[in-house]
Amino acid sequence: MATQETCTIRTCITKPPSIFMHITLLFSSLIICLFLFGLGSAGNVSPRAELYVPNYKYYHNVSSIGTFITDLVVKHPTYFRLDLNFKSRSNIPQYVLHMTNFSSSRISYGSHGVSNVKPRLLLSFGEHAREFFPVESMIHLLKRITRGLYAPLNSPEDQYTKHVLSQLDIYIIVMANPDGRHLIEKTGNYCWRGTSTGVDLDRNFPWNFGGRGSSGDPGDEEFRGPFPHSEPEGRVYLELSNTHHFDAFISFHSGIKQIYIPFADSASRKAKIVPVNSIVQLALAEAMSKAGGSSFKYGIGYNLCEYPADGTIYDYMAGVKKIPYSLNVEMWGEGDVDNKQCFDLFNPPNEKLVASLDDSMPLYDALFTHLVHWKQKQIHEQYHQLGQTDLYIPKSYVIPFLLCLCVFLAIFCRQVPCAFNHRFYSRKRVVSLRSLSSTFTVSGIKIT
Known part of the structure; x- marks a missing residue:
């Protein structure tokens, strides 16, 4: 068999190329060119x-974003x-606001320690990188708030700004990449989607890292990097989530109108794993979906998306950091x-940008309103639990406590006058008639 293969190769080399071979080579070259220019692969x-x-x-652009935030x-x-301490590999600030x-x-001081009354997001x-629209929506939101x-006192603009600033505690990663x-x-x-090294930051986190919902190919748009947290841009997520107790993490993207709750990875898809608080998270996703319009869909990531996504940030925040709400919003x-x-797949035309940004604002409104109400409910339940605990615990100690108090007071009351030789009230001397009788008899006067 090996001899026959060798002969075939030699024959191909010695004979001049046929017309069929020319056509084959031309067609193959065309396919390669189409692939290189992005028409043959979505990745x-x-x-x-x-x-x-x-x-x-x-x-x-990058420069004007920094100027606006500053x-x-x-x-x-x-x-x-x-906070300008978090920077990219090229030392460009990520602008944590x-x-x-x-x-x-x-x-609030609750039975389990100190907790924020304001929901922290x-x-x-x-x-x-190619998704400009979410960053523009964030700038549009900040302009709206400021x-x-x-605005005139008690106007809708004034009330909205007071609502956001007084009832929410928000951290914003302005430009993650x-x-x-x-x-x-x-x-x-x-x-271009990834960092300067081509790594998809949203596949670089240790939640089913390396699964088939990512790629080990540096030329692929879902290149996960050599190992979890390989990119310095990921440090901001780790340090902020380690430092602060967040009630919600929201990752904003564009390309379609969908809202995902965890999980999106291939392992969770296979095992049908859902978060323990999936009902609560779906309620927020539904509220945002309704606010965004009928075209928005919402659900568990692996049910809504056609392909798995392994190593995502929002899965990591839910599965590892246990943040109550962790959503991925394609806006x-x-x-x-x-x-x-x-x-054009991820961003509207220039002349339609402002209108599209206005249309996206109800997503934020629904997010803020829902979390404020949720947090108020949490605080109410915390106070209620604290009140029940305060009424119950002293009852088991009240009798021993009162007995100890009585013993202490008895000892204290007997020891204090002797120790200090001090009378707490003036004593009145009582004189009997017998003593007076003897006194006056001695004087020669007898009283009967």
């Missing part, structure tokens, strides 16, 4: 001929604080339909 991150690209008169904090220090009314940071934007600071955004601006490749788009390239 390829090579550039494509875009239907439209961002005009930075409408959109923000100016916001300078103008409104009572409501915004900025803390938003609340710092003059009314109320706390961690919002994440810009994990995927606009209410200058600034290197990827910078690379897009530099190269014009609007298909704009129609899905991977025909004639879609890259930028």
